[in-house]
Amino acid sequence: METTVKTAAGTQVEKRRGRKKPGWKRLLIYIILILFAIVNAYPIIWMVINSFKSESEFAVNQFGFPKEFVLENYQNAWEIANFGVLFKNSIFICVAATVITVLTGALAAYFLSRFTFKMNKTIYTFFIFGMLIPIHATLVPMFILMRNLGLLNTPITLLFPYIAFHLPITIFILTSFMKAFPKDIEESAIMDGCGIFRIFWSIVLPMSRPALATVVILNFIYNWNEFSFALVLINDPAFQTLPLGLANFAGQFTTNYGAQMAGLTMSLVPIVAIYLMLEKEIVKGMTAGAVKG
């Protein structure tokens, strides 16, 4: 009895406090948060705004909005850095690698999560070990391997390392998700005469939609942003992806700030757009990826 009273009173006290939280304290919290937001976002905003300024305006007016919007920088970036090609390559590599990784990964996860066989645990551990491999330790041997296979500088070069190194996290996320399905799914399906692959395609895959969304987004962002393998395995401009093309462009035209900022802005737009649309999924995927990877 006494406790009940106490709790009730406590809640009231708490409520009152919540309402009458001293104004200055709330203000201080907001000021700190706004400062944090400015530090976090302003470098990007600064870069985007200045990409629309002429060189002479950039020199004298860095902080304000452009007095007149200049698209010349974008034209320069598009022509000199060959942005059309870079975009096309990035989209192709990104989409192809993501689709193959998720499909092969889902298939493997299906068998690892739904079937019992002798090597099951070993194979699973073998895959998960991949999350511990520091990618940078493989740059040199990867270069030699790809050269021996005649796979340097081809349109599909980057697919191989991208798929291989993202299979572990994909399999990890999908296996743990598929494990939670009730056992009788397959049993009833088999009674109906469905084959094993049919069950995978028409039952397990559709049921895994939330986890599939997570791994698709995760793979897409990783592949879109990847730089080290591209740097080591590709030097033909025809097959370069956006990050590599951008880095090369900045290295060649070190003082053409306007065009650099225009190029950066263009490569930023798709990923920021995706982020704003799918924030919840992306945050979930990337923190899951980080916590395990």
Added chain:
Amino acid sequence: MQAAGKTKGAIIIGLLPAILIYSVFAILPIIQSFYYSVMEWNGFSDMSFVGLANFQALFQDTLFWNSVKNNIYVVLASVLGQVPIALFIALLLNRKLKGLKIFRTIGFLPVVLSTVVISLTWSLIYNSENGLINELLRALGLGGLAQNWLGDTNWSMIAVCVTVIWQFVGLYLIIFLAALQNVPEEVLEAAKIDGASEWTTTWKITVPMIWDTIIVAVILCIAGSLKTFDLIYVMTNGGPSHSTDVMALYMFNETFSQLQYGYGSAVSVVIFFFSLILIFIVTKLLGRKML
């Protein structure tokens, strides 16, 4: 389900594509690097076996130790920068105030951007002539403090570390926020009833309750900053005069600029073990499972 006859075949067919790609393009390179690391090879002529000579040369190279030192510097800056800032902001965000979602969105934004975009943007910000920082300093009448941030050995490492911290604070912020939301409200209310101030509640109850998450964040932070390569490659390529050189960069430059594939592979092997041992120690210390 039991693996009988037909099922067994299906299992093999189903696992094969993933195992094949993964083995050839992720595991094989690691194994090969062990082989190449005991060879002397410029990448084109015949290889010759040199035993552990590459490792010997490596451990005697002051530039290698310099890169190890710089790597540790980046790790320390990340752990001491990212984790406290993220925790502080997460604690501020973990209350019922208006407009919190927008701070979370902005906070996580840098995490989804490509490292190359971030590096190039920050290179422009640090630009000695008309970068944002120097312009800001001049606008505030502090033009005397303007520096060649990335070109001065006194500042280059600090400048790089600031960017590293900026890039990943958002990741830990989100991880901490998720943990904070799992702290039962009754506990905090009980503390308030007992007259504990917000400060005491935070330090005596909230932080200890998410301690596990803080440790995980520290591990992630160590592992992540050990991998730093792209960012420094683009911003300074290890310069000026090796002041921002890290292990992966040292390996990259030794291998591809100096055409020492054997030696570069030896550095790869060292990085591989360095990372594995570190993860092993940390997971053992915390009693967590490694895999």
